[in-house]
Amino acid sequence: MRILYQFPLSHFCEKARWMLDHKELEYVAQNLVPGVHRAFAKLKTGQYKLPILFDHQVWTADSTEIALYLDLKYPEHTLLRSDLKHRKQALEINTLSNELGRHVRRWVLSHVLTSNEETLDVLIGEKGYLRQFEKYSKPLVKALLSKGYHLTSDKVLDSKQQIDVMIEKLNQKLIENRGQYLVGDRLGLADIAVCSMLAPLLEIEGTPWENESNTNVDSDFQQYKAYLTDLPLGQYVLRIYQTERNARVDWRGV
Numbered sequence: 612m613r614i615l616y617q618f619p620l621s622h623f624c625e626k627a628r629w630m631l632d633h634k635e636l637e638y639v640a641q642n643l644v645p646g647v648h649r650a651f652a653k654l655k656t657g658q659y660k661l662p663i664l665f666d667h668q669v670w671t672a673d674s675t676e677i678a679l680y681l682d683l684k685y686p687e688h689t690l691l692r693s694d695l696k697h698r699k700q701a702l703e704i705n706t707l708s709n710e711l712g713r714h715v716r717r718w719v720l721s722h723v724l725t726s727n728e729e730t731l732d733v734l735i736g737e738k739g740y741l742r743q744f745e746k747y748s749k750p751l752v753k754a755l756l757s758k759g760y761h762l763t764s765d766k767v768l769d770s771k772q773q774i775d776v777m778i779e780k781l782n783q784k785l786i787e788n789r790g791q792y793l794v795g796d797r798l799g800l801a802d803i804a805v806c807s808m809l810a811p812l813l814e815i816e817g818t819p820w821e822n823e824s825n826t827n828v829d830s831d832f833q834q835y836k837a838y839l840t841d842l843p844l845g846q847y848v849l850r851i852y853q854t855e856r857n858a859r860v861d862w863r864g865v
Contacts, residue, residue, distance in 0.1 A: 613638040616652075616663040618645060619864050620819045622712055626674045626807035627662040632859045633803065634681055634688050638664075640864035675705060678800050690800040701794045701801040704784065708804035711777045714770035719811045719820075721767040722832045781805055782844040790843055798855050806848045806856075812839055815852050819862050 615631065615638050617624035624640075631638050643651060649659045656663055656672040664671045664680070671680045678690050691698050785793055793801040811820040813836060822828070839845040 612665075613667075614641050614665045615639070616641050616643055616648075616661060616665070617864055618643065618648075618661060619862055621661060622715065622807045622811055623674045623709075624662040625810065625819065625862065626712075626804055627664065627677050628858070628860060628862060629803045629807060629856060630674075630678055630681055630690060630800075631664075632857055633690065633798065634685050635859070636681075636685065638860060640860050640862065642864040674804075675709065678705070690803070692795060692799065694795075697795050697799075701799055704781070704793055704801040705804045707777060707780070708801075708808045711774065711781075711805075712808035714773045714777070715808055715811055717762060717770040718767055718774060719832075721762045722828055724762070778809075778839065778842070778844060782842050785844050785847055790847065798851070802851055802855075806851050809839070809844070809848050810852065812836055813845060813848060815849065817856075817858070818852070 613631075613636060615624070615627055617627070617640050619640075619642060628640060643661065648661060652659045652661065652663060652672065655665075655670050658672055660673045662672070662674055662677065664677045666680075666684070669680070671677050682690050691701055781793070788794065792798060793805060810818050814820050814822045840849070
């Protein structure tokens with residue numbers, strides 16, 4: 612049994628799901644409860660990060676470590692090239708995307724937790740104790756997220772500024788590689804990492820961040836979505852999701 616322990620709405624977990632799907636590996640996406648997950652993660656891996664992959668008695672935490680493990684264990688459909696130059700470029704972009712993802716998470720959560728009830732519905736799941744007692748669990752999960760991700764006004768503003776800088780840098784890297792992929796001439800870790808981190812800003816159809824009910828997120832979010840959509844980088848993310856994101860497992864998990 613191959614299990615990916617995840618949060619459905621986490622773009623770092625989306626990155627891991629995409630890598631497993633790219634490798635055409637069978638797996639189950641198992642949801643954990645935010646906050647409560649820390650005890651499980653610490654017990655199994657000695658740290659608190661998600662996603663966590665359990666594969667043939669091997670526990671691997673963190674999306675980057677999972678990428679390295681998958682290429683070593685399952686070399687078909689490689690995520691990183693054997694060419695040292697391309698490998699170095701991809702790892703550098705992956706590191707940048709991890710930093711971008713942390714800021715995107717904070718900025719997006721600061722908006723959707725105040726304007727989109729569907730976000731909390733996904734977080735507490737369709738069944739189980741959190742759903743049975745949603746009157747109490749929703750405020751609790753919201754408070755845990757606000758505290759855990761430091762959703763204060765100054766932190767949120769700083770994250771927005773960091774997002775601007777990193778998007779400009781990635782947009783330039785894409786242009787330098789002639790716009791098809793970020794590194795080389797086929798999908799790899801760099802592409803999966805960047806697309807996963809930016810997906811929440813674009814509310815891409817078929818992803819956890821799709822705005823199915825057309826709920827109005829505030830104008831700042833919508834303006835930034837429009838700005839990103841107009842960039843070559845935004846168009847690239849939309850294209851890659853449409854043509855290369857062949858999901859094999861429902862992101863909602865179990």
